[in-house]
Amino acid sequence: MTDFDSVDVVRKLTARLKMRHLQLLLRIRQHGSLTRVAEEMSTSQPAVTNALAEVESMFGAPLFDRSARGMSPTALGEVALARAQAMINDLGNLVRDMETVASGNAAHLHIGVIPFISGQMLSTAVQHTLPEGGGRLTLTIHEGTSDQLMQQLRDHTLDIAVGRPSTAVNIDQLEFEALYDQQPRLVAGRRLAAQLGRRRLNWRQLARLDWILGAPGTPIREQVSDIFLKAGVAPPAPIIESYATKLMGELIVSNDQAVSIVPADIADELVRIAGVAIVPYSFDWTLPPIALFTRRQGPQPEAVRMFARALRVACKQAPHIKEREAQY
Missing domain, CATH: 3.40.190.10 (Periplasmic binding protein-like II)
Structure with missing residues (x-):
């Protein structure tokens, strides 16, 4: 492991690092190729290569690994890229704040x-x-x-x-x-909610309804799947995947077989803005x-x-x- 001279690196970055260097690093991450970066910047590949070498000399170590598959950030490169993105975003925030004050x-x-x-x-x-x-x-x-x-x-x-x-x-x-x-609530159109409310909770019957759920891998979708699995029933395959609250409400009230499980505060909003109804069932919920x-x-x-x-x-x-x- 090489010695890291933080004082020397700070001195070099303070004296020589410019926004164009940060933008170059972000372009290399985006394209993974100096040739593609050169094409985007309407310059030559040697010029881009030299610019990257200049940046890496400031940091005192390579920022990208080169391979036949392209260029990927080193561990130090990941740190530099994260800070580069934040610094560029902060510059945009500065302009935004100036516009805010001016207005x-x-x-x-x-x-x-x-x-x-x-x-x-x-x-x-x-x-x-x-x-x-x-x-x-x-x-x-x-x-x-x-x-x-x-x-x-x-x-x-x-x-x-x-x-x-x-x-x-x-x-x-x-x-x-x-x-x-957040606590879970089953929501449906008013007619279906009234029918379900008169019956005991039956997971197999629920699974056959038209479900509207969020995307796979999201906490609520995973929790709904887990609720069905604990009941010994295969989770339903949704007919529509969406987290757009208003759209979910419109879809539920327009389909007599549509249901969803959502947090209680969202269920209350769907009752108010879309006219859905809440089915009085209780579920285990560990979000x-x-x-x-x-x-x-x-x-x-x-x-x-x-x-x-x-x-x-x-x-x-x-x-x-x-x-x-x-x-x-």
Whole structure:
């Protein structure tokens, strides 16, 4: 193992590293080929090769492995690429913040949320996020899986995220705070819900209905499958895979045989916005809690702290949270 002179590396990076070097690294990761990078940049391959050699000399070690299959990042390259993406995103954030101030607003937040989060609760939190000194807060809401959101939080695409911690989700460099647990509800059209409510729970009959579920591998889809397996029944194959809440509601009310299992707070919203009904069945449910995620390093902007505070208050005031607290 070679000696790593951190002082020398910092000196070189401070004096010589430029944004074009970071963009070059990201292009190489994207294409895996210096030839393709040269074509995209309308330059020669030797020029790209020399530029990469210049960057690697600053870091004091190779950032990419070369093979017949292309170029892939080394362990050091992965670290450099993660920081490069974050630095470029931060530059975009700087421009965004300048535009926000120029337009008379106080701050802009990029918030990531998984699909099955109560829109009413998020709306309440947003309405009560008031930047100090007045002004209006503007937001961009990004939806995705927990794993996607955690990566976007690490590379500074997001300022804060609401998702689920689990062993399958990489939370490196992140902090999380569990907010609440979700209970399951079976939802259907009103006629079907009334019919099911008059019968005892029959898993084989349920499996023959038209199911609308999220994508395979997501926590709720896995939990629904596990519920059926514990009952000794093969999990249903959904006729439609979607996490779009409004679409799910419309599909359920338009199909007399359609059902889904969703968190209680989402079921309540589907009752209100789409006219579905909740079937009074009870299920075992061991989903990871809904949690608030932030980056571990660096100070948190005031707007992030204010949103986090408002979301905590909104969670405590929501009916499903009171129901959970009453169970203890």
